Amino acid sequence: MQQRTPEPIDAAYLSALRALGRQSGIDHIGVAPASVMQRALTALQTRKLEGLHDTMQFTYRNPVRSTDPTRAVADAQSVLVAARSYVLEAPEVPDGPYAAVARYAWVDHYEPLRFGLQNIVRKLRADGYKAVAFADDNSMVDREAAWLGGLGWFGKNANVLLPGAGSFFVLGSVVTTAPLPVAAEPVADGCGSCQRCIDGCPTVAIVAPGVVDAGRCLAWLLQRPGVFPRQFRIALGNRIYGCDECQTVCPPTVRFERRSRRDENDHIQAWVPLLELLDGDDETLMAHYGRWYLADRNPMWVRRNALVVLANVVRDQGRPADDEVVRVLRHYLDHAEPILRAHAVWAAAEIGRHDMLPTNDTNPLVLDELVAVAERPATASGTS
Ligand code: B12
Ligand code: SF4
Ligand code: SF4
Incomplete structure (x- = not known):
């Protein structure tokens, strides 16, 4: 110049x-x-x-x-x-x-x-x-x-x-x-x-x-x-991006x-519909949330966060029996990505739906989560 x-x-x-x-x-x-x-x-x-x-x-x-x-x-x-x-x-x-x-x-x-x-x-x-x-x-x-x-x-x-x-x-x-x-x-x-x-x-x-x-x-x-640290999941509350x-x-x-x-x-x-997000394919998620900072441009991390937030919101709103929530959680308990299955295990247990937890998942991440769930004391949400 x-x-x-x-x-x-x-x-x-x-x-x-x-x-x-x-x-x-x-x-x-x-x-x-x-x-x-x-x-x-x-x-x-x-x-x-x-x-x-x-x-x-x-x-x-x-x-x-x-x-x-x-x-x-x-x-x-x-x-x-x-x-x-x-x-x-x-x-x-x-x-x-x-x-x-x-x-x-x-x-x-x-x-x-x-x-x-x-x-x-x-x-x-x-x-x-x-x-x-x-x-x-x-x-x-x-x-x-x-x-x-x-x-x-x-x-x-x-x-x-x-x-x-x-x-x-x-x-x-x-x-x-x-x-x-x-x-x-x-x-x-x-x-x-x-x-x-x-x-x-x-x-x-x-x-x-x-x-x-x-x-x-x-x-x-x-x-x-990676795995969202277990000790901070409840503190996350309803936040899905930023604090x-x-x-x-x-x-x-x-x-x-x-x-x-x-x-x-x-x-x-300002607000993200969690069930819609968790139902979305990669393309839809990138179209909606692609301007956020996503590690490796991978929408899986938004799904991981959404599972934790879903449990927090559903627990706080007292609606664990909601058919749509159960349907979405079942889908993720059966998901091909072990890290999402692991977070779905935490989410299901957090809203008191131990009946949904898998009994035949052998992935180490999922097993680790199941052990943590078994060791966790009952919460106010009615986990037993
Ligand atoms: C890495 C980063 C993060 C990291 C780490 C934040 C951190 N505090 O370091 C994470 C992902 C956690 C983050 C979160 C947020 N971030 Co951010 N982030 C950055 C980024 C990319 C670099 C920051 C950095 O270099 N940190 C390094 C450390 C060394 O810096 P520092 O914490 O500011 O440290 C200074 C003070 O400690 C000060 N200091 C020294 N001695 C003393 C003594 C006292 C008493 C005090 C008070 C201060 C002080 O001097 C240090 C050096 O400057 C900048 C963009 C950029 N390129 O600069 C945006 C930036 C800082 N983030 C921003 C924003 C908006 C946020 C969030 C509010 C977003 C949100 N809502 O979630 C939060 C706020 C979290 C918080 N309380 O800081 C804005 C800040 C705007 C502003 N008005 O300050 C920036 C500038 C982006 C932008 N361009 O606008 N962020
Ligand atoms: S005024 Fe300073 S110390 Fe008080 S909340 Fe704001 S940043 Fe923190
Ligand atoms: S953004 Fe501020 S309030 Fe939120 S976790 Fe970070 S330091 Fe704490």
Whole structure:
């Protein structure tokens, strides 16, 4: 690409970028220096050593790269950081066996965020600067950049909270050779003595202020391939993708939610019909849920999660005798995939239907589940 003599940078130039961002769906913009994000680098390395990343890759795959903006743009001068609100009006809770989707995934907010960032990239390039956009990309730690760029403070729930607006925002950035005016200092802590998120996490996954143990975090466990850890299945409740608990208990986020609400409410996917999902073939599942992060692009993990959630929802709604639920569970107790049979065993037992459990399944995963069921004490759901 031919570089022309760059436009000079002043406060008005940043204001023009902010206005462009607003026109293209970006609510807040800040600027961080393009230097190595040392604190994030140390955090990634130590948490990896301590095993807090569980089996996650993402920014942990190459911590040096994901904390150094100059890896993306050799002579980068600044990082424009951006936040887009994902607050939408909540649809009514449907009746029946439905699962909940976390708010950030009700619609695809990354696509419009990337669109806005690309508009800024185009403007910077047209003015003679190099620029590359990132949003939820393994090569950039979005939260640390947002914090350094003065967008918000790090909450004890590890999310970045924008003053007067809370944490229901997706984040992205543009690394550029433009020497944009960097934020004078980070936003002051707004948590104070509060620790509702730490106390409210259903799996005690926030092990220190701002530190999440991924191996206990429901948002990661729903994405991780393999057996869903037995000790967290009841805590999963009705969540099928993501977890909002540490944000819905957060006073500043809840208080300011209305203020940042978007009015684009089309095609919201906040609730998932579980029986329909469990009846769907691969193609249908990918059409409905393919924009979620699915390990190996394999819809089996959505079915696994749905079986656990179905048991939780059916148990809580007190409807274990429902013919449709029984039909679906029978189908999965006989499924070709042992991992799905194993989760169906747990689900059937959890709703008190021990009469449905297989007696001739010899797969080790299924046998392990049957042993666990036999050892489990009776629950309030009427298991006996
Ligand atoms: C891996 C990942 C996850 C993992 C692990 C999360 C985690 N906390 O590490 C899982 C799958 C669990 C996850 C879940 C969620 N995620 Co996520 N995730 C990411 C991803 C890809 C990388 C995050 C990362 O690098 N973590 C590494 C660790 C080292 O970073 P950290 O936890 O932020 O650690 C910092 C703090 O500890 C801070 N710090 C240091 N000392 C101290 C001291 C104190 C007192 C405090 C408070 C903080 C603090 O510095 C550290 C380094 O920056 C980013 C996208 C990206 N490319 O950056 C999205 C991202 C962080 N996720 C996001 C979202 C929306 C979520 C969920 C809300 C989704 C949901 N509803 O389920 C949950 C929230 C869970 C939580 N409480 O963090 C948003 C966050 C937006 C925001 N406003 O903060 C991001 C930025 C995606 C995006 N581009 O918008 N996520
Ligand atoms: S997302 Fe859910 S499980 Fe993860 S830390 Fe927050 S409340 Fe805990
Ligand atoms: S719940 Fe309280 S401690 Fe946790 S992030 Fe929100 S304000 Fe901070």
